Amino acid sequence: MFIYKRCFSSLSPAVVAQKGPHQSVLLQEVIDSFRGVNMKTFIDCTLGGGGHSYEIVKQYPSIETHIGIDTDPTAHGISRTRLIELQRDNLNTILVRKNFRHLHGILTEVLGSSNNVADGILLDLGVSSMQLDTASRGFSFAKDGPLDMRLDPSTLLTAEEIVNSWSEMQLGRIIRDYGGEKQWRLVARRISEARSAESLSSTLQLSDIIGRTIKRRDVGKMIHPATRTFQALRIAVNEELRVIEEVLPAAANALKPGGRLAVITFHSLEDRIAKQFFRLLDNEEDVNKNKSRVLKHEEELDEDESVTSLKKIPLKNSFRVLTQKPVVPTKAEISFNPRSRSAKLRIIECI
Ligand SMILES: C[S@@+](CC[C@H](N)C(=O)[O-])C[C@H]1O[C@@H](n2cnc3c(N)ncnc32)[C@H](O)[C@@H]1O
Structure with missing residues (x-):
């Protein structure tokens, strides 16, 4: 069984070698999230500057289909230039300018199905340095x-x-x-x-x-x-919380058995949604407990502002959480890139 373990001590070459205005957060840890998976289809739901996509596609030469999604047209301009370097005969890269809340529809359109299609999926939530600094x-x-x-x-x-x-x-x-x-x-x-x-x-x-x-x-x-x-x-x-609640079930359903979903959050509201959803998937017995916790959170909000609950939509497979505690950046990464300080990585595997 794969349990996430850090396998490096300080800044890895991948972290140091990043080019461009955005430093990808927890880069080596994200690459390691997919170790041991037969990576054929990889979906990056938050393409940004293409930093994570670039390293993952490079380090997993078995990838044949790479889908990069971002709602911001600027991100596509930047990442396209970078990803072109990696083009190889067996690789099909498809960049989609849409909100990841439409993941189900995007996958149906691009791959013909949205279930059991992905070996690796990444959500690196929030904004990029390009967006923050402009x-x-x-x-x-x-x-x-x-x-x-x-x-x-x-x-x-x-x-x-x-x-x-x-x-x-x-x-x-x-x-x-x-x-x-x-x-x-x-x-x-x-x-x-x-x-x-x-x-x-x-x-x-x-x-x-x-x-x-x-x-x-x-x-x-x-x-x-x-x-x-x-x-x-x-x-x-x-609508940043609502879209996360919409994408997580779609992402879970998109995984093939053996496939993994990695989610990086940057504040406690995002992390709470990811954590609750992963728990819900991992342990059927916890479903009722988690549901009541979600509903309590909803009651605290106005009806028109309420966050949709993490409904237990019919999921096709079973899942296992690989990160009992979230993976956080090392001190070295935080001093190299202070914007990484609040990042938390959680990984789930479809079994
Ligand atoms: C933190 S950056 C990703 C950086 C990227 N992983 C990298 O290494 O360069 C987050 C990106 O996700 C995009 N994004 C945020 N919410 C989104 C959504 N709901 N749908 C699609 N893209 C979204 C943002 O536009 C931004 O470019």
Whole structure:
């Protein structure tokens, strides 16, 4: 039986050798997640800069079909250039510009079926450094840009719309539930007061309001006071929790027996969904316990904002969790790439 074990001590060559603006997180650990699997079909649901895809396709020459999904057109431009280097006769690479919440439909269209088709699937959630560092995308509280935050620029809802037109109560709820901000009432009130004078349109305008509301000593030296509110807005704009709940059952069903799903999360809300779902799959007896826990979480949220429950959809196979505890970055990786510090990797295998 494969149990995930670290098989290197410090930074591996794969980690150090990364090119491009985005450093792939837990790269060696993700590569190792698929050791021992007969890798023929690999699906990267979060292509980004193509860093994970590049190394996995390179290190598993048995891969014949590689599907790369990303909702952001910019990611496709960057990763395509990189992946072209790897083209070989037996490899079919298909890049799909769609939200991974449509995984079932994507696989049906590309492979003719969405069940028992994949040997390896990766979800590296969140945003890339390219997105964070491009001021015009509006993700950063440290760079001036429009209050946008859409991963897919063709969708309609922006952070600007939320901060200017959602009620103070709705704003407060997302800042509390998606940002975990203790001073959510105060932040929502200050935003509401500020927008009644003039509508808010820029990231620095918003981070300045929050900076004047929450004192640095209340959030710790390392965290900017606007961090939690920006996270909340990003989650709301992109429905980030809902899409994870939608993709996980589809990804589990897509695995062939022996295939593995690796999920990297970056904050506790994402990780809780992955953890609960994996537990649900791993142990049938836990189903009722997990269901009631999910429902409790739902009750805490407003109906219109509620996160869909991790329904027990009919799953074709059985599963085993390979990471009893999540795999986290080494100290060396965190000092090399501080953005990796909150990452957690969980792996499940279809049996
Ligand atoms: C952390 S980055 C992935 C980085 C990539 N693993 C690498 O090594 O370069 C996450 C990527 O997932 C994409 N993404 C996030 N949510 C998505 C969704 N619901 N559907 C499709 N792509 C999504 C983002 O646009 C971003 O490019």
